[in-house]
Amino acid sequence: MSTDAVVVGSGPNGLSAAIELARNGRSVTVVEANETIGGGCRSAELTLPGFVHDLCSAFHPMGAASPFFRSLELGSLGLEWIEPPLALAHPLDDGTAIVLSRSLDETARGLGSDGRAWRRLVAQLVQHWPDLATDALGPLIKIPQHPLVLARLGLPGLLSARLLARRAFVTERARALFAGLAAHSMMPLDAPLSASFGLMFAVTTHVASWPIARGGSQRIADALVAKLGSLGGAVMTRTRVRDIRDLDTARAYLFDTTPRQLDRIAGARLSNGYRGRIARFRSGPGVFKLDYALDGPVPWRARDCLRAGTVHLGGTLDEIAESEEDVARGRVPEHPFVLVGQQSLFDRSRAPAGKETLWAYCHVPNGSAVDMTGRIEAQLERFAPGFRDRVLARSAMGPAAIAEHNENYLGGDIGGGESSALQLFGRPVLSFDPYATSARDIFLCSSSTPPGGGVHGMCGYHAARSALRQALR
Ligand SMILES: Cc1cc2nc3c(=O)[nH]c(=O)nc-3n(C[C@H](O)[C@H](O)[C@H](O)COP(=O)(O)OP(=O)(O)OC[C@H]3O[C@@H](n4cnc5c(N)ncnc54)[C@H](O)[C@@H]3O)c2cc1C
Incomplete structure (x- = not known):
C-alpha cells in the first residue's frame, strides 16, 4: 500500500504531525510499537483496580497554552481540562506553602514583598503570550517576529535560575518557588539558560494554569486520535519499526523518536555527515517514578497543598539546586526534588470514593538503578507526617522500567534529550529547519526537536510543516 506519509510513533508529537498533514489533505498512517496509543500521554490502573494513574505526563500548562492544540478544538472530541484551584503549592519546613495560581494577583499577593518583582518578571510576557508562543515554541535559530517580546524572555532567561532568583527576589519563598x-x-540551577524554563513555566501558569485531563492523560491522546480519524488518518498499534524498508512506500517518513532510534532505523538512508551530527546529541538525566493508591488525601501540614494539582517538594532554592547538581554530576541525590501530582482530588473518576491516587517522581542520573522509594517518601513525610500510613499500594518505575514502557525514554530521560544550552538551540542539530534530515523524505518530529519536552504537539506541528514544504508539496 502507498500513502503520502508514515509517522513512526503515536506520542503527542507523532499524532500532531499526522493531524497537520491530514488537515492539509495528505493521506497518513501512524505506526506505534506499543499496544496502546499516546506515548508519554497514557493512563492505566498501575496499582489497584479502580485507581487510574498517568503513566507519564499529568499536568499540562504547555498543552493548554499550545497554539496548535488550541486550533484543534479537542474539547469537542472528548478532552476536558480540569483546572485545580491552585496550579502549584510549594511547602516549606515552617508548615506553610508558597502558592502559584493562574491569577497573577493571587500569586503576587502570596509572595508578599516579592509580589511586585514577580509581576515585573512575567506580566508583560503573559499579556503577549500569542506573540511569545510564535517565537519561542518552534525553531530558535531564526529571525524572531516579535523581537521585543522574545527579548523579555530571552535576556533574563539567559541567566542561571539561581542567579535570576537571587537578583529578582529578596525572599527565600519566591526564590524557592522559582x-x-x-x-x-x-x-x-547554576547552568546558563536554566532561568528560561522557570520563566516559561511561570508565564504558562498565568496563561493556562496546570490542568489535568478528566479521566487521565490518555484522553488527550484519544482526542488527538479522534481528530486524526475525522481527517481520514489511521493508527496501527503493536507495530515496532526496526528498519525503514519495512514500512509502506510513502513520500515522507516522520519519526516521533529520538535521533538515536532514527539512526538505527533509517541510518542507511542518511548521510554520514548528518549521522555524525546526531550521534553527538546527548540524553538528559533519568527519572524515578512512584504511583500510589492512598486511603485518603495526603496529610499535608500546609493545608494549601490540598488545593493544588501539583506540589513541589524540595524546600529552599539552595536545597533544590543541590539536588539537581547531584543529578548532573551523576550522583543520586540524598534529598531529591520531588514533583507530586494529586489528580484524584480534582477528578473523582481517578479513584474509588474516599480513596486517592498520587503521582510522584524525582530526577536521577541517566540509567540509574538506585531505588529512590525511601528518599522520595522521606520528602513526603517531611511535609506530610503520617503519609506512609495512607499507602494502600505503590508502583515503582526506575529508568529501566520507564524505557520499557516507551523506548524513546533512553535511560529514563523523559525530555527527548538533555536541555543544555547547545541542545536548546541545536535540537538535534544547529539548523534553520531542525526537523529536516539529510534525506529529503525523512523528518524528525519528536521532543528531540524544538521546542522540546512536554505534551504540546508543537514539535509535530513544525515537523509536518517542514515535510509539507519539502517532500509533500
Ligand atoms: C514520568 C513522566 C512525567 C511527565 N510529566 C509531564 C507533564 O506533567 N507534563 C508534560 O507536558 N509532559 C510530561 N512528560 C513529558 C511528556 O510525556 C513527553 O515530553 C511527551 O510525551 C513527548 O512526546 P513525543 O510525541 O515527542 O514522544 P513520546 O510521547 O515519547 O512518544 C513516542 C512514541 O513513539 C513510539 N515509538 C518509539 N520508537 C518506535 C518504533 N521503533 N516503532 C514504533 N513506535 C515507536 C513509542 O512507543 C511512543 O508511543 C512526562 C514524561 C514522563 C515519562
Missing part, C-alpha cells in the same frame, strides 16, 4: 519551576528543565 527554583522548583526551573528544575523542570532537569538542568543544574
Whole structure:
C-alpha cells in the first residue's frame, strides 16, 4: 500500500504531525510499537483496580497554552481540562506553602514583598503570550517576529535560575518557588539558560494554569486520535519499526523518536555527515517514578497543598539546586526534588470514593538503578507526617522500567534529550529547519526537536510543516 506519509510513533508529537498533514489533505498512517496509543500521554490502573494513574505526563500548562492544540478544538472530541484551584503549592519546613495560581494577583499577593518583582518578571510576557508562543515554541535559530517580546524572555532567561532568583527576589519563598519551576528543565540551577524554563513555566501558569485531563492523560491522546480519524488518518498499534524498508512506500517518513532510534532505523538512508551530527546529541538525566493508591488525601501540614494539582517538594532554592547538581554530576541525590501530582482530588473518576491516587517522581542520573522509594517518601513525610500510613499500594518505575514502557525514554530521560544550552538551540542539530534530515523524505518530529519536552504537539506541528514544504508539496 502507498500513502503520502508514515509517522513512526503515536506520542503527542507523532499524532500532531499526522493531524497537520491530514488537515492539509495528505493521506497518513501512524505506526506505534506499543499496544496502546499516546506515548508519554497514557493512563492505566498501575496499582489497584479502580485507581487510574498517568503513566507519564499529568499536568499540562504547555498543552493548554499550545497554539496548535488550541486550533484543534479537542474539547469537542472528548478532552476536558480540569483546572485545580491552585496550579502549584510549594511547602516549606515552617508548615506553610508558597502558592502559584493562574491569577497573577493571587500569586503576587502570596509572595508578599516579592509580589511586585514577580509581576515585573512575567506580566508583560503573559499579556503577549500569542506573540511569545510564535517565537519561542518552534525553531530558535531564526529571525524572531516579535523581537521585543522574545527579548523579555530571552535576556533574563539567559541567566542561571539561581542567579535570576537571587537578583529578582529578596525572599527565600519566591526564590524557592522559582527554583522548583526551573528544575523542570532537569538542568543544574547554576547552568546558563536554566532561568528560561522557570520563566516559561511561570508565564504558562498565568496563561493556562496546570490542568489535568478528566479521566487521565490518555484522553488527550484519544482526542488527538479522534481528530486524526475525522481527517481520514489511521493508527496501527503493536507495530515496532526496526528498519525503514519495512514500512509502506510513502513520500515522507516522520519519526516521533529520538535521533538515536532514527539512526538505527533509517541510518542507511542518511548521510554520514548528518549521522555524525546526531550521534553527538546527548540524553538528559533519568527519572524515578512512584504511583500510589492512598486511603485518603495526603496529610499535608500546609493545608494549601490540598488545593493544588501539583506540589513541589524540595524546600529552599539552595536545597533544590543541590539536588539537581547531584543529578548532573551523576550522583543520586540524598534529598531529591520531588514533583507530586494529586489528580484524584480534582477528578473523582481517578479513584474509588474516599480513596486517592498520587503521582510522584524525582530526577536521577541517566540509567540509574538506585531505588529512590525511601528518599522520595522521606520528602513526603517531611511535609506530610503520617503519609506512609495512607499507602494502600505503590508502583515503582526506575529508568529501566520507564524505557520499557516507551523506548524513546533512553535511560529514563523523559525530555527527548538533555536541555543544555547547545541542545536548546541545536535540537538535534544547529539548523534553520531542525526537523529536516539529510534525506529529503525523512523528518524528525519528536521532543528531540524544538521546542522540546512536554505534551504540546508543537514539535509535530513544525515537523509536518517542514515535510509539507519539502517532500509533500
Ligand atoms: C514520568 C513522566 C512525567 C511527565 N510529566 C509531564 C507533564 O506533567 N507534563 C508534560 O507536558 N509532559 C510530561 N512528560 C513529558 C511528556 O510525556 C513527553 O515530553 C511527551 O510525551 C513527548 O512526546 P513525543 O510525541 O515527542 O514522544 P513520546 O510521547 O515519547 O512518544 C513516542 C512514541 O513513539 C513510539 N515509538 C518509539 N520508537 C518506535 C518504533 N521503533 N516503532 C514504533 N513506535 C515507536 C513509542 O512507543 C511512543 O508511543 C512526562 C514524561 C514522563 C515519562
